[in-house]
Amino acid sequence: MSYERSVSAPSHELSPETVWHIQMPQIRFGRDATDELAFQLRDLGVEEGAHGLIITDETLSDIGHVGRVETHLEDAEFAVDVYDESEREPSIADIENCLAFVRDEKGEEGYDFYVGLGGGSCMDTAKTTRAVIANGGGPLDYIAEPTGEGKALDESGPPLVLMPTTAGTGAEISPVSILSVEEKEIKEGISSNHIRADAAVLDPTLTTTLPPELTAKTAMDALGHAIEGYTTHEYDSLLRPTDPRERPVYAGRTPLTEMFSEKAIDLLSGNVRKAVHNGDDLEARENMLQGALFGAIAGLTAGASLCHAMAYPVGNKYHTYHGETIAVLTPASTLGYNAASDPERFASLARRFGVDTTGMSTNEAADALKGEYIRLQRDLNVLPSGLAELAGITEDDVDWLAKQTVDTQARLLRCNPRPVTEEDVHAIFTDALYNWEP
Numbered sequence: 001m002s003y004e005r006s007v008s009a010p011s012h013e014l015s016p017e018t019v020w021h022i023q024m025p026q027i028r029f030g031r032d033a034t035d036e037l038a039f040q041l042r043d044l045g046v047e048e049g050a051h052g053l054i055i056t057d058e059t060l061s062d063i064g065h066v067g068r069v070e071t072h073l074e075d076a077e078f079a080v081d082v083y084d085e086s087e088r089e090p091s092i093a094d095i096e097n098c099l100a101f102v103r104d105e106k107g108e109e110g111y112d113f114y115v116g117l118g119g120g121s122c123m124d125t126a127k128t129t130r131a132v133i134a135n136g137g138g139p140l141d142y143i144a145e146p147t148g149e150g151k152a153l154d155e156s157g158p159p160l161v162l163m164p165t166t167a168g169t170g171a172e173i174s175p176v177s178i179l180s181v182e183e184k185e186i187k188e189g190i191s192s193n194h195i196r197a198d199a200a201v202l203d204p205t206l207t208t209t210l211p212p213e214l215t216a217k218t219a220m221d222a223l224g225h226a227i228e229g230y231t232t233h234e235y236d237s238l239l240r241p242t243d244p245r246e247r248p249v250y251a252g253r254t255p256l257t258e259m260f261s262e263k264a265i266d267l268l269s270g271n272v273r274k275a276v277h278n279g280d281d282l283e284a285r286e287n288m289l290q291g292a293l294f295g296a297i298a299g300l301t302a303g304a305s306l307c308h309a310m311a312y313p314v315g316n317k318y319h320t321y322h323g324e325t326i327a328v329l330t331p332a333s334t335l336g337y338n339a340a341s342d343p344e345r346f347a348s349l350a351r352r353f354g355v356d357t358t359g360m361s362t363n364e365a366a367d368a369l370k371g372e373y374i375r376l377q378r379d380l381n382v383l384p385s386g387l388a389e390l391a392g393i394t395e396d397d398v399d400w401l402a403k404q405t406v407d408t409q410a411r412l413l414r415c416n417p418r419p420v421t422e423e424d425v426h427a428i429f430t431d432a433l434y435n436w437e438p
C-alpha cells in the first residue's frame, strides 16, 4: 500500500527511501529582531546604497509597522520603496500589479533586495514577485500544467527577507507560494526551492496588533501544520528517487520534524487562549510566533495532508480565511478520519493536548483528542462551529467540494496517511458542517 501511494512519481528504482533532507532560510527570532534586519541583509550580501522594495499591505502601513521597517533601513543607508497594495489570498492579477510596479520603477532587472512584511498573502506576493522578476515572464509560466505552463524556476533572484506579522501561515520558511486563479475557482501553488526566502526575521512585537479573530484563525492554521506534519506518513514509506533533486518537497515526517511538531503543539495549544483573549501578552505572542515557526518547519517539510487539501476548494469558492477553514475541517479530517491510520500516535497527541487518558483504551484516547480540540476552538469565542456557520455551506454543496478536492489536490492527498476516496471526502465534509450546535 505504501508503495502505491509513493511520491509525485519521479523516476525511481524499487527501493525504499533512506534519506531525508531539510532546507531552511536563515532564521532570526526574538523581540525587536526588526532592528537587525539591515544586518541580516548585509549578511546576505546586500551592499550599502542598495535599493530595495518592501512588499506589504495598507493596514500594516496604517498601523506603523511599515514606517518602522522603512526608517530602520534608511538609517542603515539603504534606499527603500514601498508597495503596500498586496491583497488577501493574492490572485494572478494581484501579482501582476506588483510586477508592473517593480518593472515601472526598476525595469526588468528589478530591485537589489526585497522585504515581504505581513501575513501569508503579503509574503507570498513578495516570494512570487521576486522569483518572476528573476526568471522573466509572468506567474502563470511557473504554475503547474494545465493551469499554467509548468516551467521550472532556474534561479532565486536577489535577497528576499520575510517578516511575518501573524503567527500562522509559515510562508516565511515554506518553498511554496499559493495563488488563486479566479476564472477556475482554484488555488494553485508555485512550489520550488527557488521561491523560498533567504532569511526570515520574526519579531513578536510586530504581532501584538493582530486582532483576536485573526489571532485565532492564524493560530489554528499553525496548529494544523503541526498536527498534520506529526501524523503524516513517514519519509521512508516512499520510494527513493533516482535523482535526489526529484525528492518531493513534502517528503514525509522525519525524527527532526516530529521534534518540531511536538514542541509546536505544546507552544500553540498552551498559549493560544492567552494570545486571543489578551493580545498584549507579549510572552504569549512570542510563544505563538515560535510555535507557528516550529509548526511550519515540521508540517511544511513533512507535508500537510487531507485537511489542507479540503481547505483549498472551500477557500477559493467561499473566500473564507485559510486558518478558519482549517479550524473547521480539522476535527472531521485530521482528528476524525485520519485517526485510524495510527491510533497510538493520536492517543499520544491527546496527552500532549492535556487530556487525562488514564483508564482509556487507545481508541478512546484518540477520540478524546477530537473533543479536546473542539473545546479549545469554542474557548476562543471567535471561530465558527462548522462549515455551515463559516460560509452558509449546506449538504447540497458537498458534492462539488468533494469532487473539487479529489480533482485538484492530488499532490496533498497523496501525502495523506490513510488512503482517501471521493466518497470518504464527501462524508468528511458532511461531518464538518457542524462541529457543535451553533
Ligand SMILES: [Fe+2]
Residues within 6 Å of the ligand: 169, 221, 224, 225, 308, 322, 326
Ligand atoms: Fe496552512
